[in-house]
Amino acid sequence: MEEMKDTYIQEANELLENLESSLLSLEDNPNDKSNIEQVFRVMHTLKGNSSMFGLTKIAEFVHDLETIYDKIRQGEMQLSRDILNTTLASFDHLNLIIVDSELEEETNKENHVKLINEIHKFIGKAGVEQHSNDNLTESQVVKSENVELIDQPKTFHIHFEPGESIFLDGSNPLFLVAELAAMGKSIVVPHFKHVTSLVDYNPTNCFTYWDIYLESTCQKTDVLDVFVFVEGNSMIEITEIPFIELISNPSFNEVVNGTMFKDLKTDVTSIMLLAESIGKKVEAVSSNEKNEILVATPVEAQKTAKAETKEKVVSSIRVSSDKLDELMNLVSELVTTQASLTLYNQKNETPELEVISENIEKLSRRLRDIAFGMTLVPINNMFSRFQRLVRDVSMALGKEVQFVTEGGETELDKSIIETLTDPLMHIIRNSLDHGLELPEVRENHNKDRKGTVKLKAFYSGISVYIQIIDDGKGIDANIIRKKAISKGFLKEDEVLTDKEIYDFIFYPGFSTAEVITDISGRGVGMDVVKRNITDLKGVVSVESKVNVGTTLTIKLPLSLSIIDGLLVEIAHVNYIIPLSVVNKCYEVDNSEMMENFNKLLILDDKQVPFINIRQEFGYKNVSGSEKSQIIVVSDGDKKVGISVDYIVGEYQAVVKPIGKYYKNQDFISGATILGDGSIALVMDTHKIIDLYTEHVKLELK
Amino acid sequence: MKAEATLERIAGETKSFLSFKLAEEHFTIPVMKIMEILEVPKITKVPQAPNFLVGVINLRGAVLPVIDTRIKFGMSQIQYTINTCILVLSIEVNEEELVVGALVDSVSEVFELDEEKIKPTPTIATKYRADYIQGMIQENDQFMMVLNIDKVFSSNDLESISESKEAPIKLD
Numbered sequence: 001m002e003e004m005k006d007t008y009i010q011e012a013n014e015l016l017e018n019l020e021s022s023l024l025s026l027e028d029n030p031n032d033k034s035n036i037e038q039v040f041r042v043m044h045t046l047k048g049n050s051s052m053f054g055l056t057k058i059a060e061f062v063h064d065l066e067t068i069y070d071k072i073r074q075g076e077m078q079l080s081r082d083i084l085n086t087t088l089a090s091f092d093h094l095n096l097i098i099v100d101s102e103l104e105e106e107t108n109k110e111n112h113v114k115l116i117n118e119i120h121k122f123i124g125k126a127g128v129e130q131h132s133n134d135n136l137t138e139s140q141v142v143k144s145e146n147v148e149l150i151d152q153p154k155t156f157h158i159h160f161e162p163g164e165s166i167f168l169d170g171s172n173p174l175f176l177v178a179e180l181a182a183m184g185k186s187i188v189v190p191h192f193k194h195v196t197s198l199v200d201y202n203p204t205n206c207f208t209y210w211d212i213y214l215e216s217t218c219q220k221t222d223v224l225d226v227f228v229f230v231e232g233n234s235m236i237e238i239t240e241i242p243f244i245e246l247i248s249n250p251s252f253n254e255v256v257n258g259t260m261f262k263d264l265k266t267d268v269t270s271i272m273l274l275a276e277s278i279g280k281k282v283e284a285v286s287s288n289e290k291n292e293i294l295v296a297t298p299v300e301a302q303k304t305a306k307a308e309t310k311e312k313v314v315s316s317i318r319v320s321s322d323k324l325d326e327l328m329n330l331v332s333e334l335v336t337t338q339a340s341l342t343l344y345n346q347k348n349e350t351p352e353l354e355v356i357s358e359n360i361e362k363l364s365r366r367l368r369d370i371a372f373g374m375t376l377v378p379i380n381n382m383f384s385r386f387q388r389l390v391r392d393v394s395m396a397l398g399k400e401v402q403f404v405t406e407g408g409e410t411e412l413d414k415s416i417i418e419t420l421t422d423p424l425m426h427i428i429r430n431s432l433d434h435g436l437e438l439p440e441v442r443e444n445h446n447k448d449r450k451g452t453v454k455l456k457a458f459y460s461g462i463s464v465y466i467q468i469i470d471d472g473k474g475i476d477a478n479i480i481r482k483k484a485i486s487k488g489f490l491k492e493d494e495v496l497t498d499k500e501i502y503d504f505i506f507y508p509g510f511s512t513a514e515v516i517t518d519i520s521g522r523g524v525g526m527d528v529v530k531r532n533i534t535d536l537k538g539v540v541s542v543e544s545k546v547n548v549g550t551t552l553t554i555k556l557p558l559s560l561s562i563i564d565g566l567l568v569e570i571a572h573v574n575y576i577i578p579l580s581v582v583n584k585c586y587e588v589d590n591s592e593m594m595e596n597f598n599k600l601l602i603l604d605d606k607q608v609p610f611i612n613i614r615q616e617f618g619y620k621n622v623s624g625s626e627k628s629q630i631i632v633v634s635d636g637d638k639k640v641g642i643s644v645d646y647i648v649g650e651y652q653a654v655v656k657p658i659g660k661y662y663k664n665q666d667f668i669s670g671a672t673i674l675g676d677g678s679i680a681l682v683m684d685t686h687k688i689i690d691l692y693t694e695h696v697k698l699e700l701k
Numbered sequence: 702m703k704a705e706a707t708l709e710r711i712a713g714e715t716k717s718f719l720s721f722k723l724a725e726e727h728f729t730i731p732v733m734k735i736m737e738i739l740e741v742p743k744i745t746k747v748p749q750a751p752n753f754l755v756g757v758i759n760l761r762g763a764v765l766p767v768i769d770t771r772i773k774f775g776m777s778q779i780q781y782t783i784n785t786c787i788l789v790l791s792i793e794v795n796e797e798e799l800v801v802g803a804l805v806d807s808v809s810e811v812f813e814l815d816e817e818k819i820k821p822t823p824t825i826a827t828k829y830r831a832d833y834i835q836g837m838i839q840e841n842d843q844f845m846m847v848l849n850i851d852k853v854f855s856s857n858d859l860e861s862i863s864e865s866k867e868a869p870i871k872l873d
Contacts, residue, residue, distance in 0.1 A: 661801070670764075
């Protein structure tokens with residue numbers, strides 16, 4: 001049972017996550033029908049799940065909430081900001097009570113009652129009698145149950161014009177009319193078609209059509225079902241008129257009966273107008289009527305709930321992450337073993353073996369892709385969670401904020417994403433609170449009133465970068481420096497780069513200092529942020545410019561990563577360049593490289609800057625008579641050549657960390673074990689290019 | 702002194718120690734810290750790394766960083782002989798387990814020792830950083846330094862190592 005409850009909570013969490021993103025997009029786009037449907041559906045499934053597990057309090061709560069959206073969905077209510085706010089508050093509440101389903105926590109209980117009151121107010125607005133909700137009693141819940149499950153009666157106008165040949169098909173339209181009439185109160189108005197010429201007149205054809213007014217609690221689809229066999233060749237128009245008590249109204253009768261037997265099409269809009277003037281709005285229904293229909297509908301509702309859960313079950317299954325980890329480990333071992341096989345095959349050139357080895361390579365590659373697809377989740381899941389945070393915080397602060405996300409498709413390990421949420425939330429809150437200025441201040445600085453906070457994720461080498469960029473007031477390095485000195489972290493005469501100075505933000509104890517909070521703000525709990533990220537083996541750094549903004553960068557290693565790479569050799573050491581950045585390979589004479597002062601090569605009639613890796617890595621330069629391979633890699637929009645001695649070939653590399661000792665050699669993002677057991681180092685070309693650029697700049701100075 | 706405090710805590714227990722040689726100097730570390738002893742395989746050097754970091758090796762599918770212990774102690778670079786070997790050590794840095802290979806000139810023996818026999822190092826006589834040495838012992842007329850390997854091989858010490866590289870303490 002406990003296990004089942006875990007499943008429930010997991011699923012509920014997912015549903016709620018879904019719900020939140022739909023709600024937030026509804027806020028921007030209140031008329032988006034598909035979103036309202038989505039919200040309704042999610043609530044419905046949640047309700048179904050909750051009652052399945054006997055969590056009646058949650059089920060009832062969601063049920064009431066769902067009622068609002070059902071009404072909106074049916075066009076009976078307009079989505080308002082108040083409704084959204086209440087829904088979001090309810091959403092928060094749901095998040096809490098899915099683990100406290102019996103409302104044992106006092107605050108939860110209070111909240112529960114309060115929110116139910118609010119929700120009922122909305123439902124009440126739409127005509128349902130309001131309950132007194134001081135006590136959350138069983139009877140009250142039952143009552144509200146009734147309210148939703150009853151479908152409100154409404155009037156349909158059905159225009160039924162059977163095809164002329166209907167009798168030949170063996171159908172009798174009168175049966176259909178009778179069936180309709182049995183569905184509720186009705187007026188049936190027959191019309192005869194005007195026959196122009198009695199010469200061509202076919203007496204077996206049907207020349208009658210009907211206008212039927214039906215007041216019933218059934219749905220439009222139920223009405224349509226009646227016509228299921230004649231749909232093909234008949235004209236059927238069904239209009240819902242949201243008014244009742246028309247049929248018993250004498251003046252309505254008079255109007256519609258006036259058209260009887262005449263060959264004229266009833267104008268639906270005029271009927272609508274008439275209905276509005278004499279009819280009774282659907283919502284204002286008496287409670288007696290509600291009970292009548294109660295019997296039929298709950299079954300229906302349950303059915304749909306079941307159908308939806310069933311769909312979910314088919315589309316995904318739950319697997320514990322331990323199993324996935326094991327799978328990933330096995331896949332990476334398989335890839336390594338396969339590399340040995342390929343190597344063995346190369347040495348022994350047996351044609352049969354070659355076929356087998358190639359097949360295994362193909363299979364392992366596919367297996368790898370699938371295994372990856374299972375453990376990695378797009379970071380977007382997390383990004384959408386922050387929409388809400390930004391909305392709430394910026395509202396509370398009175399700031400205008402545009403929240404932009406980029407690279408949401410970047411994939412990360414699910415566990416990493418979960419651990420990252422809190423630190424990121426903290427950083428974003430800081431950006432909003434301390435980074436961005438108030439709209440007035442921004443205008444004074446010639447900035448757009450609306451501040452921007454950008455969340456960006458991208459791959460580089462075998463790392464994932466996440467950046468939080470704001471265009472706020474930035475952090476003044478001088479102030480941090482002074483603070484660091486006064487706190488004793490730094491000596492007066494020590495010279496540090498700006499980067500090093502910004503690192504003080506992450507010092508424990510530095511953050512709480514008032515001065516910083518007043519002036520630049522960053523820092524409250526930033527040490528915790530750093531610790532969290534370090535726990536993930538990540539690195540965090542800050543860049544900032546006063547009045548331009550602040551960029552916080554988090555670099556995370558991909559926990560276990562298998563990449564397609566190009567295996568190359570430099571000074572008898574094997575290196576892997578990720579194939580994702582490799583553009584093209586060229587062969588050039590070494591002399592061309594060595595006697596090159598502007599460090600540009602002409603490749604395919606284009607000038608390409610290049611890096612002599614031997615020089616960069618401190619290996620001896622080779623003699624000018626030999627040839628080198630230039631591998632052109634892309635780095636953002638740039639293309640840069642990297643010189644290597646030989647290209648060995650494509651290689652599927654299981655990248656392993658090389659350990660903390662090499663933390664200063666971060667242009668090597670890891671190592672992989674080759675088929676013969678030796679080690680190849682995996683290059684992070686982005687870092688190599690960065691390093692080289694810095695290096696060149698220094699030289700110029 | 703910190704070393705003394707540690708001593709008092711573990712006093713009275715008998716433990717196994719392994720002794721090894723760096724140049725002519727004898728050192729010893731608790732066997733508990735050693736996972737295995739390897740012959741020197743092919744070492745892949747990582748470019749631009751400080752010179753005490755010899756490179757990485759393949760330890761049954763895992764990538765293991767290897768440290769030249771001699772350079773770490775301010776001696777000259779290790780010369781590979783038939784006796785040269787790698788001690789695979791499991792050390793603890795900031796409550797985290799770290800596995801590292803330590804290149805040593807030769808391994809001598811494993812012996813049992815009552816921890817009480819570890820004597821504090823005379824402070825004047827040390828040519829090594831005091832926090833690297835846990836104490837001294839005497840075994841078969843041979844004085845040996847008991848190393849505090851968690852300290853010696855902690856990667857956090859990278860900065861201080863590069864300092865000592867500029868002004869190496871001459872041994873021989």
